[in-house]
Amino acid sequence: MIDIEKVLLIAILHDEKNEERFYYSLNELKALVDTAEGEVVETIVQKRPSPHRKYYVGEGKLAEIKEIIDEKEIDVVITNEELSGGQSRNLLEQLEVHVIDRSQLILDIFASRARTKEGKLQVELAQYTYMLPRLHGQGTELSRLGGGIGTRGPGETKLETDRRHIQNRMDDIKRRLKQVVNQREQYRGNRRKNRLFQVAVVGYTNAGKSTLFNNLTKSDSLYEDKLFATLDPLSRRMKLPSNVEVLLTDTVGFIQDLPTALIAAFRSTLEEVREADLILHVIDSSAPDREEHENTVYQLLSELEADDIPIITLYNKKDLVNVEDFVPMSHPYFIISALDGADQRTVKTEVEKVMKDSWEYYAGFVPERNATKLAKLKQHTIIEKQDYSEVDHGYYVNGFVDPTHAIMKEIKEFQHDESSNHNRS
Numbered sequence: 048m049i050d051i052e053k054v055l056l057i058a059i060l061h062d063e064k065n066e067e068r069f070y071y072s073l074n075e076l077k078a079l080v081d082t083a084e085g086e087v088v089e090t091i092v093q094k095r096p097s098p099h100r101k102y103y104v105g106e107g108k109l110a111e112i113k114e115i116i117d118e119k120e121i122d123v124v125i126t127n128e129e130l131s132g133g134q135s136r137n138l139l140e141q142l143e144v145h146v147i148d149r150s151q152l153i154l155d156i157f158a159s160r161a162r163t164k165e166g167k168l169q170v171e172l173a174q175y176t177y178m179l180p181r182l183h184g185q186g187t188e189l190s191r192l193g194g195g196i197g198t199r200g201p202g203e204t205k206l207e208t209d210r211r212h213i214q215n216r217m218d219d220i221k222r223r224l225k226q227v228v229n230q231r232e233q234y235r236g237n238r239r240k241n242r243l244f245q246v247a248v249v250g251y252t253n254a255g256k257s258t259l260f261n262n263l264t265k266s267d268s269l270y271e272d273k274l275f276a277t278l279d280p281l282s283r284r285m286k287l288p289s290n291v292e293v294l295l296t297d298t299v300g301f302i303q304d305l306p307t308a309l310i311a312a313f314r315s316t317l318e319e320v321r322e323a324d325l326i327l328h329v330i331d332s333s334a335p336d337r338e339e340h341e342n343t344v345y346q347l348l349s350e351l352e353a354d355d356i357p358i359i360t361l362y363n364k365k366d367l368v369n370v371e372d373f374v375p376m377s378h379p380y381f382i383i384s385a386l387d388g389a390d391q392r393t394v395k396t397e398v399e400k401v402m403k404d405s406w407e408y409y410a411g412f413v414p415e416r417n418a419t420k421l422a423k424l425k426q427h428t429i430i431e432k433q434d435y436s437e438v439d440h441g442y443y444v445n446g447f448v449d450p451t452h453a454i455m456k457e458i459k460e461f462q463h464d465e466s467s468n469h470n471r472s
């Protein structure tokens with residue numbers, strides 16, 4: 048069904064001191080093209096301190112690129128950095144093929160992957176945000192080009208309409224997003240009453256978040272070896288060793304140089320992260336630029352104002368590295384494989400430890416006739432010990448509870464029962 052488009056990448060190496068980082072970013076661009084079902088046929092790297100004002104690359108390089116486009120029948124040219132509106136138009140005019148930049152490619156992937164109404168609205172908003180400052184003088188050139196990478200989302204007819212029209216559309220999307228957000232707030236409000244401890248799985252794209260999420264919740268959310276397999280946050284209940292239930296949320300992957308338009312649009316998607324009581328930061332320990340990935344995640348967490356939430360660092364894909372030689376950057380950490388059952392149990396135990404640390408210890412008595420309440424305690428608190436007393440016809444229970452949870456009221460009753468029982472005996 049999907050056309051594999053022939054792609055030519057062009058990138059500028061600004062400073063040879065940053066060569067290593069440059070090639071990581073170029074490889075990531077290739078992975079992004081792969082995710083967009085494109086095929087990189089050729090990559091052109093030019094060394095120059097800053098991009099050419101008119102053409103991004105120098106004019107000599109431009110001529111060379113033209114030849115390659117003809118020779119290899121290139122459909123799309125993708126630049127490694129954002130282009131100005133002028134550069135895009137000039138390149139399009141010169142090369143006569145579709146020209147997009149890294150941000151447009153990411154926006155395009157997001158557009159094709161958004162599943163929920165909210166996700167789609169957010170991507171559309173991001174696309175307009177990207178487009179608006181570049182709209183100047185853009186006329187019919189784009190409408191000559193057919194579909195494919197970089198053309199999903201707002202279509203060419205919309206491109207031809209004036210700024211005002213786009214601005215109106217953006218306002219409309221913002222209004223509609225606000226409604227969705229309000230609905231979610233309400234839902235969150237309901238959830239808060241019966242509050243489950245919330246754990247968010249975050250990390251760089253392709254780190255293995257969804258794999259871990261699925262294995263911990265035994266569900267089947269989308270996971271594949273592609274960047275941005277997961278776009279919309281997905282939450283499921285997870286049972287911990289003591290039987291207490293928490294809410295686990297899988298989230299969209301982070302990436303370096305995320306288009307600013309997208310960061311803004313996806314803030315609300317990632318707002319779930321800010322609500323979390325605990326973050327599981329999943330890292331692909333086999334990624335050569337792993338530390339860059341970690342720093343990108345920390346930076347985005349801080350932008351989301353989620354950097355004061357406790358974090359457990361999970362170095363994933365341990366089967367692909369030499370565990371003995373592994374040097375972690377973050378603490379506390381665990382080196383795991385999302386595919387390994389014992390490691391999945393370790394993660395659950397560690398989550399439970401964090402909960403116990405922040406919760407309050409309680410001791411109480413549950414009369415036998417109150418069996419449903421015992422079940423409720425098991426679901427909402429961490430029961431450490433539960434002893435049946437034949438004399439008192441009930442259970443003596445010790446455990447940990449979130450002191451602000453509604454169940455606290457019932458525990459207080461049990462504590463009362465316990466003392467009255469003692470009085471009787």
Ligand SMILES: Nc1nc2c(ncn2[C@@H]2O[C@H](COP(=O)(O)OP(=O)(O)OP(=O)(O)O)[C@@H](O)[C@H]2O)c(=O)[nH]1
Pocket residue numbers: 250251252253254255256257258259269270271272273274275276277278298299300301363364365366367383384385386
């Ligand atoms: N070898 C190995 N591969 C793993 C492990 N965990 C996950 N993977 C693979 O890594 C790839 C990415 O996994 P996902 O779970 O989709 O990653 P993600 O972090 O959810 O990615 P996005 O949603 O795209 O951000 C898949 O091919 C997984 O099978 C692991 O422990 N070892």
Ligand SMILES: [Mg+2]
Pocket residue numbers: 256257258269270275276277298
């Ligand atoms: Mg995922």
